[in-house]
Amino acid sequence: MSGGLLILVWVWPLLLAALAVRPSFWWLPAIGALPGLAAALLVPLGSRLELPWLFLGTTLGLDATGRIYLIFTAILWLVSGIYAAFSVRGQPHAGRFSVFFLLAMAGNLWLIVGQDLLSFYAGFAIMGLSAYGLVIHDGKTAALRAGKVYLVMALLGEVTLFAALVLVASHAGTTVPEPEQLVGLDDLTIALLILGLGVKAGMVPLHLWLPLAHPAAPVPASAVLSGTMIKVAILGWLRFLPVGVVALADWGAWLTGAGLLTMFYALPIGLMQSDPKAILAYSSISKMGLLILLLGLILTEPALAPVGIAAITLYAAHHALAKGGLFLGVGLRKYAALQPLVLAGLVVLALALAGAPLTSGAVTKYGIKPLLAGADWGWLSIAVAVSTVATTLLMARFLWVTAHIRPHPETGYTWPGAAWAVLITLVLLFPFLLGEPAAWTTNAATVGAGIGIAVAVMTVARRHPGLARPLVGRIPPGDLLGLIQQILLALVWYGLAILGFVGALYARIEARLTQAFDRVFAQPTSDAEQGLRAWPVAGALWLAVGGLLFVAVLGGAPEILPPEPAPRGEIAATSPVEADLPSEPGVVGVPGDEPLPSSLPDVDAETDRASALEPSPRSETSEVDAAIAAETEEASTLDAQTPASARDAPPVDAVAVCDPEIPFVFASPKGPAERIGLQRCVRDPDSGALRLLDAPPLTNRLVYLLQEQLEALGFDPGPIDGLIGPRTRDAVRAFQEAQGIPQTGRISFDLLERLQRETLQDP
Template identity: 40%
Template sequence: MDQLMLLSVALPLLLAPWVLRGGRWSWLLAVAPLPALLTALLLPVGSGMHLPWLLLGTHLHLDGTAQLLLLFSSLVWLAAALQLLTTRSGLFGRIGFAVGFTSAMAGNFLLLLAADAVTFYVGFALMGLSVYGLVLPQRGQRARRAGQVYLAFTLGGEVALFAGIALLAVSADSLLFADLAQQSLPAAAVFLLLAGFGIKLALPGLHLWLPLTYRLAPAAAVAVLSGPMMKAGLVGWMRFLPPGAPGLDAWGMPLLILGSLGVVLGVLLGVLQHKPRAVLAYSSVAKMGLVSAVYGIALRHPTLAESLVPALLLFAVHHLLVKAALFLGVDLFERGGARRPLLIALGVLAAVLAAAPFSAGFAAKSALGAALHGELTLLMVLSAIGTAWLMIRFMVVLAGTPSTPVALSLPAALGFAAIGVLSLSAPFSPASLGFESSSLYPLVLAALSALAARGLVVRTAQAMPRPGLLLGAGVRLLAAVRHWSGRPLPAFPLPVTGIRALLNRPSPQVDPTWTGGGIRWLAVLGSMALLGLALN
């Protein structure tokens, strides 16, 4: 049964050549997340396997954190695959998108199951770089800039993580996470790991890729980007920098400050957006800012970590579900099918994210507040008010979004409904959902203040530049300064035009016989495995 863990990672990669065939073969994509789902459901906590022939010796382990995240992440991947297959099936005929989607899925599952630093890094890098192929299908200058910005930030994060892990390899006796937790880490390695994973969690200054990508990638792809993939940053901190490890308490305050700034930045910019997906993007910045601030408290006060880290994990899992459901629903709503029922459903999900009583959002916020033991009270209140503002703004701009009436796809609707229903209570038991009168105060205050300031918000939003415009202006200014100084300029930020053309070209016709492309892929993978065995 332990082989299910290996199959969870291998199957998405093995199915990629058949998905490229298009037509009925594309539906194999819905099979790809199933081994990961079965791993979470069937294997007991503590299961593991060691593959000494793979990389530097791959260790896979299913602990409680991996089991919880693998369960809900695989469901989100399945729902996103169903929606893309029924609404944008033509994308899977493109090499960049098909390989990008399956590779990102495999990388996400690998990092969740990894028990050593090298295996985690391979999964994280595979997941992060593969997302570039998901942005490419959107044509035009803005999509090209979004892809370049995303790739620049991602590569910067990968370099930081690689350097940090290299420092760990020099200073530590073992790269197993169980051993790293007992060792004092070099300050430079801690900084690099915080920054590298901070890009995925959209820390202030490291968040610039997020609004552009969320607006221009297919919404169903953004569902997995904002859900399972974004939480990989938190998993990275938990694996490499666990609270209580020697010398990490000094890093708690900087992380707390940056996280608090993220909450404020996400709310202030989010309420001024005029596109639903842009509002949700800045909502993620605010929510992950709160996650970062709370993790800073856990680093600073290791005595709180025993109860705080599990509460934070449940909070992150709830955000994984509800944000994925919101993006899936927005995609269906923009297509015009069943607008009124979808608007009501999205309103309910927005209320859940804003911690409405008797919802998983309320349970997640209450559990986190109780585990903080009075810490971050003001930030928690501001976050609650800000989230309510953002969800009000989201519903306002969503209601005014035009769409072309299209018949609602049943598989896509079922996938959205499944994730939406799960997000109402999961990952909490129904018995833990409750109500406190004090929880209504932030919601009422947010509603009244939003009503009073609606005119100011509308006027300010109309004057706001679109996401990425200031970044693009900064890039052009830098290029102009360098040109004026007489220094030759490389293409900014990376010479990706050739890569983009390769990944975005239509896939060649695949030979349907046993000598076709799928078998060639299997031959390459088999050769790599045999080479690893020979070198062992």
């Protein structure tokens, strides 16, 4: 029976995934983790099952650490599966989501019961790659961007982990290494193992994917991503590093430092977020930093291993249940009924995550005290206490943001709400079932201080909302990713500037060489040519030609101009009648919307000429009527083919006075310090004529300022990331509709002027 359950733990969700794509099997995610929970409760400790026919030989088993991991993992997958089955049902691509959900579940459970290197890696790879399908499920721009970052980081971590596990197997001589066989691992193997699993753990600076993926994924996917998937990194380190056997002082100190950096780096950035799921994502990064710190202490002092491993495992269980419950609570806050009960449940879970007395957080913090007390660095206890205060502030920020969510109750959330209530009950029972009374009052002073600071900050924020507003959203999710993007953009601009300087220098050198060549090799000019070049002769000719042109204009003669290429965004007139019609000087129009000429050809003369050339009798005006009909038909055709943005653009009569040296300045609503200069008036390289551009070239910086303008006016452009996506286009169309202009979604200078004018008028 034990062997069968160990196989069903991961085979069962794999089999269900093959059927989940069918709409009639929408409920399968709700039962995928049942064998895992049964195995965690029924399989005796120390049980092992050999499968020599799988890979190079697979070993399944359950030890004490694996049992605790299997219990909280199966519980969270079960509750999240119930939520997923009922919330995603009937939505687009629901079957695809269920397939990826069950595949990720199978991989997560497999790596827990798999005792060999190949089973761990196979489960890790299945879980990681399937989670990509969960992150990009809704197909929005933010989800696709998060999925791209996640996939790159996940593949990097998996390749690094595979290399590390190969080196571990080569060193130990077996795929099921015991701790004693891991003694003597070289630095390269340890480094690859830490980096490969550090990506999944969200260790700074390998955390870039986590604050992007968690908010982008659907609620049940976010719950398991943060609650269980990132915890497998700790399990891998405990299994494949010589924990408790030999001291690794240097690597222990390095992990302790990395844990401190991760723990404190994420907390202030999380306080600046406005999305509750992003706040929880940064909270997960901080808590993983604490677990990494504790692991570093164990590697430094092997005598702490028996107590330390149990403390780390229980802390992982507490965090998984509380954090998974908070993510699910965000979804229920949006769509479930009985909102007072939902808010009460969120308060309970937030207090548990902060480590308030009589909660699971207090008990697990009590369990890690021996590790902190036995460390060589006595100040670590103070650092952890400060992080507890900051975590309390972060949970207060989460509750503040969540309380301001406007719920939209929908049907189908009764069972998810019931499963969530069971999860909260388990969190409430945690300290009384697994903790002693002495642990119940842990963190009373630190959490109390955090609550006091939070109340003071909220009071000030209510009275002076403008004080904290500049900080909110200042660092977007992904933090370092945005900094890297800005650095790359700066390098590109500097590169373009250098190329422009080199090009200008080359042009000047070429001009000088050409002049020198002309002085040496130019042929002497004739006397007649020299005479024409003389100033009196040239001036007289210029005055004569100018006088004739002036008389022609006063007499109403049509102006004959050489054909010029139509500016971008306009369609040139091509009909014969249109080509003969003169246009007013200084007016640039579009076909089908041109002003009438100042003078028309003599209709009587045209009629007489047509009568003289036509032998058969016909009406006096038939030829003119035919020309007018042809002109009207041609203009209507061109008008139908012309884009709305070009038809509705006003005549640009400022071409004659526009200056290419004066840029069009588009500024951010946050102040004139953030602005960009755009060249609107350009000179045609062939004719030398000035013309106004209809639209600027799109850059990341321009789109970023555009999104800020739209958001300031109340039009939601989606994430302020400088990327044009469907939500940004929709916001542009909504603004155009409010302005009473065609809803093209196109970014033109007219749109930028209207945005800037409305922002300045907005109080």
